[in-house]
Amino acid sequence: MAPRPIAGVDGCRTGWVAVVTDADLNASPIVHVAVRFADLLARLPDDTIVAVDMPIGLPERIGPDGRGPERAVRPLLGMRQSSVFSVPSRSAVFAQSFQEACAIARATSDPPKAVSKQCFYLFDKIREIDALLTAEPLLIARVFEVHPEVAFWRLNGEQAMSLPKKVKSRPDPPGLDERRALLERCGLPTALFQAPLAKGVGADDRLDAAACCLIARRIATGAARPFPDPPAHDARGLPIAIWA
Template sequence: MDWVAGVDGCPAGWIVALARLDGAAEPRIAVVPTFADVLAAAPSCAAIAVDMPIGLPERIGPGGRGPERALRPLLGARQSSVFAVPSRRAVFEADYRAACAAALATSDPPRMVSKQCYFLFPKIREVDTALRADPTLPARLFESHPEGVFMMLNGGPLAHPKKVKSRPFAEGLAERRALLARAGLPPGLLAAPPPRGAGPDDLLDAFACAVAARRIARGEARRFPDNPERDAHGLPMVIHA
């Protein structure tokens, strides 16, 4: 198990950054359509860090799940990147109106679902279904968050967003590339165009998750919160950065 993987959602499905645990080889990049394909591309990875919620509560309190409440205050102006995930019932509803109704019924105070979060529901369900289908998978698949990783690499909140008005923001991308280069990733690879089906921010987020996966495998990652709760299926609700 000499490899780790960082995974982020992208328009074509998922973008995967496979990296050697010892950094001895240049990371490999792939875009695949399903999360099953992600797992097939990383069959022997010591750790896989994915930018997607793991662990879905039956009810949601103020501020969302424990991971969101723990990480969000540390991100400064980037707090909005950590959105509150609704209950399991809401995530598994078939349409937006039903999801909002379920979220209202299972949150305190009652809260509807943002469209940004709703559009991620299919990917959240893919990850959750994979974890519940394979009892060995939770030992090597972990939730991460790129902005949390960048904050830790920077020693504090970043100065620029990665997007402005839903478009890549050059200053924000450059700031994140510099942090990833300092973490040991090849500058040339960081500056390369993203593969077809992914944006430049998706590529950098996958690399950030690969940095997190490497630190998870070494026992060096920080957890938010440090003592996580588990959902009804035993999945820990914790962001690794």
């Protein structure tokens, strides 16, 4: 029986970037780039386990410190926990402007909390995945929310990475090198990271997609677990959990 195909996906300036291989890491990884998440999925076999760095599952109200997954994983990451930002309520994510999103987020959170610009800029991508999984609920069984720094924590023996990936919002070479070396120790080939980058894809995007791919492998083999465990679900039945 052929090993199950797996893919790790990260957002990028072009849209989405995926690192695709199989659960045995026998196939040379392929990098796909697509404008739309649905187009990316269309390129993959129907049984591919997909681990995507994007929030899935939007509660109607938000408690202290964000959704359950965010609260669960931050303590694991030490100095890297600032990479896990709070996602607001569903109605705030579907607001039409930053000002409206902040107003709705305050009204639907306890204590009241506005939206960070970093999170607001992801709303289009969050809505894109939300609409796809709502329209095609069978995808819920194979599309999982992950977070790169939580992935690196898991792959690094449940130790947070010692160096930041970005400094002053720009990719930091020592932090990228630390993560690349870890991914190579986990079985991904050096050639994957030496290949030219596609237009609109940063070196950090490819590294994050590769880390997500290795968590997709853990999901496919039953070695991953959700945070929180068991996952919560939103009003549409979408799971609310970060897998690692």
